[in-house]
Amino acid sequence: MHELGIMTSVLDAVESAATDAGATRVIAVNLKIGEMTEAIEDALVFAFEALRDLPEYGLCKDAQLVIEMVRPKSECLECGNCYEHDRFDMLCPKCGSFATKLIAGRELEIDSMEVDLPD
Amino acid sequence: MQIDLKQPILEKNDRIASELRERFAQNHVYVVDLLASPGSGKTSTILATIDALRDEFNIAIIEGDIASSVDAERIKAQGIAAVQINTGGACHLESDMVKRAIDVLDLERLDLIIIENVGNLVCPTDFDLGENVKVMILSVPEGDDKPLKYPGVFQVAQAIILNKVDTLPVFDFDVEAFTSSVKRLNPQVPIFHVAATRGEGVEEWAEWLAERIRQA
Numbered sequence: 001m002h003e004l005g006i007m008t009s010v011l012d013a014v015e016s017a018a019t020d021a022g023a024t025r026v027i028a029v030n031l032k033i034g035e036m037t038e039a040i041e042d043a044l045v046f047a048f049e050a051l052r053d054l055p056e057y058g059l060c061k062d063a064q065l066v067i068e069m070v071r072p073k074s075e076c077l078e079c080g081n082c083y084e085h086d087r088f089d090m091l092c093p094k095c096g097s098f099a100t101k102l103i104a105g106r107e108l109e110i111d112s113m114e115v116d117l118p119d
Numbered sequence: 120m121q122i123d124l125k126q127p128i129l130e131k132n133d134r135i136a137s138e139l140r141e142r143f144a145q146n147h148v149y150v151v152d153l154l155a156s157p158g159s160g161k162t163s164t165i166l167a168t169i170d171a172l173r174d175e176f177n178i179a180i181i182e183g184d185i186a187s188s189v190d191a192e193r194i195k196a197q198g199i200a201a202v203q204i205n206t207g208g209a210c211h212l213e214s215d216m217v218k219r220a221i222d223v224l225d226l227e228r229l230d231l232i233i234i235e236n237v238g239n240l241v242c243p244t245d246f247d248l249g250e251n252v253k254v255m256i257l258s259v260p261e262g263d264d265k266p267l268k269y270p271g272v273f274q275v276a277q278a279i280i281l282n283k284v285d286t287l288p289v290f291d292f293d294v295e296a297f298t299s300s301v302k303r304l305n306p307q308v309p310i311f312h313v314a315a316t317r318g319e320g321v322e323e324w325a326e327w328l329a330e331r332i333r334q335a
Contacts, residue, residue: 002210002242009128021122031128038241038271087270089303098306102274108128108245114121 006039006108007047011057014113018059023115026063030112034070035087036105041067059115072105132246135214139221139249146226149335150234151328152212152248154272155256157238160282162190163315164256165233169199170318171325176230176332181220183212183237190235200224211242214249231332240269251331252277259283259290263297266304273304278311280324285314 010029018026029048033039048065051057071084076092077099083092090100127133143150155161162182169178179200182190186205194201202220204212217234224232234250236243244253255276257265260283266273273279279301287294298310311324 006128009131013124013126013128013130017122017124036271036274037245039245087274087304088267088300090274091303091306098302100306110124110126110128112121112123112125117120 003043003047015057025116026060028064028114030066032068032107032109032111034105034107036072070107074100074102132214136247136249147335148229149332150232150250152234152250152253154236154243159256159258160315161235167315167321178231179224181234210239217248240272244271244275254278256280256282259286259292263293266300280311280313282313284312
């Protein structure tokens with residue numbers, strides 16, 4: 001979809017947090033991306049590799065991108081069952097209920113970063 | 120050393136959206152973000168909805184398009200306030216665009232704002248605009264397999280309008296298969312069968328919306 005825009009936000013946030021922390025370089029950026037979102041892993045990696053070479057992301061220029069894709073998970077509001085599912089089928093597999101609530105799978109989150117700090 | 124950030128990637132968009140949501144609530148304005156493909160009948164559905172609700176509510180429309188103001192002109196011709204946002208190529212609206220658009224609207228006087236998002240079944244799904252509900256339109260000629268191809272939008276929608284149902288006899292559209300794939304993705308979503316240009320089925324959809332506007 002708009003992975004370039006997403007990655008710009010990620011690198012802006014990471015570069016600024018790394019600067020605030022006094023880091024000398026960023027080693028890795030860890031993201032959590034829900035499978036129910038429209039963000040595609042390959043396109044995120046491509047955008048990251050293209051953007052990290054820009055001069056404004058000096059601390060990130062050798063950083064690795066680590067993406068944890070989060071499987072969709074729902075809770076059945078009738079029988080209380082919690083279950084993982086794919087992007088297409090959210091019905092409760094235990095009781096067949098339609099009354100379900102998505103509790104994971106829509107994440108677009110910067111989880112953490114790995115940095116080098118001066119000794 | 121690992122540093123936890125735990126922050127949403129779309130933090131700026133989400134923050135502005137929350138501010139907007141608060142402003143809308145303070146002014147008791149109900150806001151719909153309308154998602155659909157190009158040509159599915161978004162503007163026609165909006166016009167039919169205006170017809171059904173204008174006696175009871177003050178309505179304004181925000182039109183998101185890549186270019187042109189033809190949609191806003193169609194709305195204004197009905198005597199309804201319309202603001203055009205041209206995204207200049209961007210495939211979806213973001214909350215700061217909506218923020219600029221509502222500066223020219225008198226929120227205090229309004230009951231309902233419908234934001235017609237850019238025609239696209241993918242990108243607008245992940246962007247919060249401060250709306251109360253995301254509603255999507257699928258039109259019969261697009262085919263009954265769309266929930267299988269664009270699951271994201273069918274999952275985030277809180278109501279779905281199946282438009283152009285008057286063309287069912289000439290298209291190979293399996294309503295039962297469509298309904299069943301939608302329900303698997305979004306078990307509780309209501310599906311309204313509408314032929315917007317003929318006014319068919321608009322009443323039921325308008326009543327669903329009216330109930331929510333009255334509570335805003």
